[in-house]
Amino acid sequence: MGYFDVKIISEHFDVPEAKSLDYYESKGGYRMARQATKTAPAEIHAEVKKSNLRGRGGAGFPTGIKWGFVPKDSETVYLVVNADESEPGTFKDRHILFWNPHALIEGMIVAARSLGVRSAYIYIRGEMLREAPIVQDAIDQAYAKGYLGERCFGSDMHLDITLYRGAGAYICGEETALLSSLEGGRGWPRLKPPFPAVKGLWGKPTIVNNVETIANLPWILEHGGQAFADLGVGRSGGLRVVSVGGHINKPGVYELPLTVTGNQLIEEVCGGMRGGRKVKAVIPGGVSMPVLTPGELDVPFEFDALQTDERIAEVEVSPGVAFDLGGGKTLRTMAGSGGVIVMDEQTDMVSAAWRIVHFFAEESCGQCTPCREGTGWLAAVVKRIDQKQGRPGDVDLVASIADGIAGNTICALGDAAAWPTLAFLTKYRGEFEAKIKSSNYKPRATRENKAS
Ligand SMILES: Cc1cc2nc3c(=O)[nH]c(=O)nc-3n(C[C@H](O)[C@H](O)[C@H](O)COP(=O)(O)O)c2cc1C
Ligand code: SF4
Incomplete structure (x- = not known):
């Protein structure tokens, strides 16, 4: 069948x-x-x-x-x-x-x-x-x-x-x-x-x-x-209605068994990648959810299968900031809202990350400080990296801002901004660093750095 x-x-x-x-x-x-x-x-x-x-x-x-x-x-x-x-x-x-x-x-x-x-x-x-x-x-x-x-x-x-x-x-x-x-x-x-x-x-x-x-x-x-x-499978019953968008041949809404993996979804359900290009990244359930790399797509897009995986747990994003989402629980990502976004090899991951954090900064209700201030700062610093105005240390700065938001807010919008940011930094760090390396940023002349 x-x-x-x-x-x-x-x-x-x-x-x-x-x-x-x-x-x-x-x-x-x-x-x-x-x-x-x-x-x-x-x-x-x-x-x-x-x-x-x-x-x-x-x-x-x-x-x-x-x-x-x-x-x-x-x-x-x-x-x-x-x-x-x-x-x-x-x-x-x-x-x-x-x-x-x-x-x-x-x-x-x-x-x-x-x-x-x-x-x-x-x-x-x-x-x-x-x-x-x-x-x-x-x-x-x-x-x-x-x-x-x-x-x-x-x-x-x-x-x-x-x-x-x-x-x-x-x-x-x-x-x-x-x-x-x-x-x-x-x-x-x-x-x-x-x-x-x-x-x-x-x-x-x-x-x-x-x-x-x-x-x-x-x-x-x-x-x-x-x-x-x-x-269904394991502790999850039924099928799942997913919406799939991005660089695939057949974007749309599909009702699928929970056993379908990310690779099957792209190749067998959505007709493969547009223009025959390679997959670079997949967001499995709306932009609040941490992004997956091509190596992580051979997993059913199901609640538990996506959630528990040890591979990412040990990764340190930057000194003192671990990619440890959810009170010490090891998470790879989550099935979230069922909104799958597929990105091909031509995608600029820094720009993609900026688009996401900008959304959360715009949508924060402003009630709690870590989210109101933190999402604004995330958007500002990721934007400057993206626009080749990044400064040395910006990757660690972004990681520490995200870490300060996660788990410290009234509602989960704070986590929704922090988690994907940490995932982008962990999995596509090289792209952030490359943009900072080629940055046009010049520190303003101050008495201190003039003297040195
Ligand atoms: C920032 C934010 C936005 C949300 N947006 C939606 C939404 O648009 N639709 C939705 O069903 N749940 C949304 N949720 C989840 C809801 O709070 C709630 O968990 C859900 O409606 C419960 O329904 P369920 O148990 O059938 O999933 C959102 C959660 C957060 C933190
Ligand atoms: S975490 Fe939720 S309650 Fe707090 S400012 Fe953000 S959106 Fe508002």
Whole structure:
């Protein structure tokens, strides 16, 4: 069986009428939502736990475990779908929203039944001008059929879904910032704990899940959690929807088994490198994730396989700064948001690093000092290296700034800026040093260096 034969969410991508409720129902859609309204909440939860479904928003946290953090007998529980998708290189949720909005709504009904939710929200990125009306149409169609609102499918369940449009801030994809924004406040992350599952929207228990995470639920209910777990590998169930961009022949959105390696993804799924050039670097899951070299691509692009590897752990980026990401845990990189970026041999890695740190400096919410100041300095120093104005010692300076940010901030945007920087420095250090060597920087004349 080829990679394209097994599909859960993407089966009807590219079919023009796929977004209509009639088409979705003609393919068996909404049967699981109807069934969920008659199923005991704990039974659904047990299947989700069994499925090994892990969050597709970035961290890969097990969904069934997250749902279990909601305090028992909570009177009000909210469900919020994170459709903010602003991580550079990532465009898979946008595709799901465009082609299969009813899978998301059906998944929300399944989740709401299990969690006892009466009000759910979809927080959609403000720039998704094309997708927002499609999702709103799908919600309206579901209301018109009696699948949402009072007595969903004629049952005793009540569920309202509200589509809320963000205003274009990357930080509003971070779950606590998203909740602040949804409450009408500034999109500032909050310290965790308490986690949203305990204290979230308007102080009530709230489950925040990614679009793809939720869209998998109807399949899990239909085929059983075990079948979903069996599709996956190890502690990760199911398939993964990835968006692939960069210097490959066939960029796009693909739903793939978790066993597919980086090399297979490039050669067998994406038709190889553009112009027959060689691979130089691959970012596996959005620009927050450390970059991989060609020698590291023979690994499944799966949560655990990408995360634990000893090879990089011992590397010292610069004196006193180790490439040790995540509280002493040895990480190579992470599967992140599923946004794969492939770079060929002609890519200038210093310019690529600058583009990434510049993004984070622009998007820092400014709340905590290491991130606000550190990302600005990272961008400034990497920019001067890139523009041949680098100074001796700049590589170590960049490493020490990144090291000062990592692990010292309120939310993970700080790590998201620091980790890729340290990876670029470790793996492509020669390119940074070469640019500094050919720098046009001349120290300004001071009394001290005039004298010497
Ligand atoms: C800076 C930042 C941006 C994020 N952006 C998104 C996003 O756009 N979409 C998303 O689903 N998760 C995003 N996340 C992760 C969310 O905070 C959260 O973990 C996720 O929505 C949970 O859903 P899941 O368990 O289904 O993955 C972001 C995290 C951070 C730190
Ligand atoms: S780490 Fe950055 S984005 Fe996150 S709260 Fe602090 S300043 Fe804001």
